[in-house]
Amino acid sequence: MKAISGRSAFLDILRDEGVSILFGNPGTTELPIMDALAAQHDVRYVLGLQENVVMSMADGYARASGRLAACNVHVAPGLGNALGALYNAKYYGSPVIITAGQQEQGFMLTEPLLYDSLVDMAAPLVKWAVEIHRLEDLPRILRRAAKVALTPPTGPVFLSLPGDVLNQSAEMSLGTSTTVLTETRPSDALLERMAERLLAAAQPALVVGPEVCHEGAFAQVAAVAEVIGAAVFQQPLPYTAQFSSTHPLYMGALPRTAQELRNALEFADLLIAAGADVFRMSVPGAVEPLPDGLPIVHVGSRDWELGKVYPTELAVHAQVKTTMAALADRLRARQTPQQAQAAEARRKALAARNWSSKREQAMQTALGAADNAPIDPAWLMMTLAENTPADGVVVDEGLTTSRPLLDFLPMEDPRRYFGLASGGIGWGLPGAVGVKLALPERPMVCISGDGSAMYNVQALWTAAHHKLPITFVIANNFGYRILKQRLYAYGGDAVAQENMIGMDFTNPEINITGLSNALGVPATTITRPQDVAPALQAAQAADGPRLLDIHVYGGYRS
Numbered sequence: 001m002k003a004i005s006g007r008s009a010f011l012d013i014l015r016d017e018g019v020s021i022l023f024g025n026p027g028t029t030e031l032p033i034m035d036a037l038a039a040q041h042d043v044r045y046v047l048g049l050q051e052n053v054v055m056s057m058a059d060g061y062a063r064a065s066g067r068l069a070a071c072n073v074h075v076a077p078g079l080g081n082a083l084g085a086l087y088n089a090k091y092y093g094s095p096v097i098i099t100a101g102q103q104e105q106g107f108m109l110t111e112p113l114l115y116d117s118l119v120d121m122a123a124p125l126v127k128w129a130v131e132i133h134r135l136e137d138l139p140r141i142l143r144r145a146a147k148v149a150l151t152p153p154t155g156p157v158f159l160s161l162p163g164d165v166l167n168q169s170a171e172m173s174l175g176t177s178t179t180v181l182t183e184t185r186p187s188d189a190l191l192e193r194m195a196e197r198l199l200a201a202a203q204p205a206l207v208v209g210p211e212v213c214h215e216g217a218f219a220q221v222a223a224v225a226e227v228i229g230a231a232v233f234q235q236p237l238p239y240t241a242q243f244s245s246t247h248p249l250y251m252g253a254l255p256r257t258a259q260e261l262r263n264a265l266e267f268a269d270l271l272i273a274a275g276a277d278v279f280r281m282s283v284p285g286a287v288e289p290l291p292d293g294l295p296i297v298h299v300g301s302r303d304w305e306l307g308k309v310y311p312t313e314l315a316v317h318a319q320v321k322t323t324m325a326a327l328a329d330r331l332r333a334r335q336t337p338q339q340a341q342a343a344e345a346r347r348k349a350l351a352a353r354n355w356s357s358k359r360e361q362a363m364q365t366a367l368g369a370a371d372n373a374p375i376d377p378a379w380l381m382m383t384l385a386e387n388t389p390a391d392g393v394v395v396d397e398g399l400t401t402s403r404p405l406l407d408f409l410p411m412e413d414p415r416r417y418f419g420l421a422s423g424g425i426g427w428g429l430p431g432a433v434g435v436k437l438a439l440p441e442r443p444m445v446c447i448s449g450d451g452s453a454m455y456n457v458q459a460l461w462t463a464a465h466h467k468l469p470i471t472f473v474i475a476n477n478f479g480y481r482i483l484k485q486r487l488y489a490y491g492g493d494a495v496a497q498e499n500m501i502g503m504d505f506t507n508p509e510i511n512i513t514g515l516s517n518a519l520g521v522p523a524t525t526i527t528r529p530q531d532v533a534p535a536l537q538a539a540q541a542a543d544g545p546r547l548l549d550i551h552v553y554g555g556y557r558s
Helices: 006-016 028-038 051-065 075-092 118-125 135-150 163-167 188-199 210-215 218-228 258-265 320-334 337-353 355-367 377-386 428-438 459-465 481-490 512-518 529-541
Strands: 003-005 021-024 044-047 069-074 096-102 129-131 157-162 169-171 204-208 231-234 250-253 270-274 296-300 314-317 393-397 417-419 444-449 470-476 523-526 546-551
Touching: 003 006, 006 028, 006 135, 006 163, 021 028, 021 051, 028 069, 028 096, 028 163, 044 459, 051 069, 051 075, 051 096, 051 417, 051 428, 051 459, 069 075, 075 096, 075 118, 096 118, 096 135, 096 163, 118 129, 118 157, 135 157, 135 169, 157 163, 188 218, 188 270, 188 296, 188 314, 188 320, 204 218, 210 320, 218 231, 218 270, 218 320, 218 337, 250 355, 296 320, 337 355, 355 377, 377 470, 377 529, 393 428, 428 444, 428 459, 428 470, 459 470, 470 512, 470 529, 512 523, 512 546, 523 529, 529 546
Parallel strands: 021 044, 021 069, 069 096, 096 157, 129 157, 204 231, 204 270, 231 250, 270 296, 296 314, 393 417, 393 444, 444 470, 470 546, 523 546
Antiparallel strands: 003 169
């Protein structure tokens, strides 16, 4: 058996686990890894100029590829910088191994510069956090980390890498990869019970969530909806593509406010949740989002979500894809002619109010604002959707401006759309870099609000450095419009005086095109609606990244 150093073993195991890119921002404690990178050619290093950027890029890559991603940050301050982005990855369930260089173990006792307990810092936001104390344990720990990150419910893990462990050498086996197989489905008896319950419903509503995207279960969920004639909704605040937009039973995303959501489901006598969050809201409401007494059948691999907020009649801990495929067969076998006739009547009735029908109405409304200046957000989202290729990917952190986007953008595959999962802003620009590296052949548009963009604008440099053809659209309303809207709803002295403190980017205005050009991404400012479509087309035809600084309506009373 040949002796190998900790730093080389680290890269060899990552490569064997399927990692081809290591996202990072190096410091002195990471120098052993940087040295090992120079001695090999299989793992590519992608530099981010701040650790939040690094973590967000790895998160985006994991989301889009569905594979294990890895990133490396610098001791306690670097990990601290990454924690906001790590929260995003935790909420999405991104399988990322985040590592940080740590001071040498004999040196830690003196509490040197940059030292702190990294495991304690990371632990609340990851599935597993550990520090490697012996070189001989590195293979076992790293293999376990990959297994834990990739086992549903997937999520990030953290490893602290002391410098002495990376620099030591020893004869040791690097082990082999373990994959936990999770293609589970309910027992035959439970499937019969589920089928009986669904067929008894006179007005079923089916809510889909991120697990449908993660598992690629569009067809299986659609089959169940078609058999029983169920209206299909995406969960509130969707951050993935979860169902085919043009399917005749698709109604769109559920509203994001409690009263509107409740109103949308009042017609239903059964709620079927497929890998969804029931319901995660962003602000409290005066009423419960779920109509009183509405029974729930919930299928999902995240057991924590089953019955978490509301009593659930059937809480089924199983994979959505395999369960729905088996359930559709049971439904067809058990459905009576009378039930089939009722389902057909429901399907016909839903056609008049499905997503495609609503899209036509929304387009007519948006066209009425085609000449507005500043540019109307709904018109801009319609125009962006019209100018995004059918195989294009959209990364969305446009917040108030992009809220109408999913009213216009058809989604036919699980990799069409990546949105802000947790609500913590700043993910969009670096997330788009990671998504593009995972899906290099697909055209890409990234929409970001100006406020969100300023959190991680350094990501533009990485896009420029790697010549990634991404069209960055900055919806520029010169402030935090979402906060103005919520403060307006709150009322009080600030609204009465129209004194929105800390919510405007003026005096001076931020020169977004100047920032973009300085970071290597050619940029254009757009203030006229007629210039939007030509600019989008030109940007998407470029051989590298381009940025469009589009000035949009920023009023907060609507």
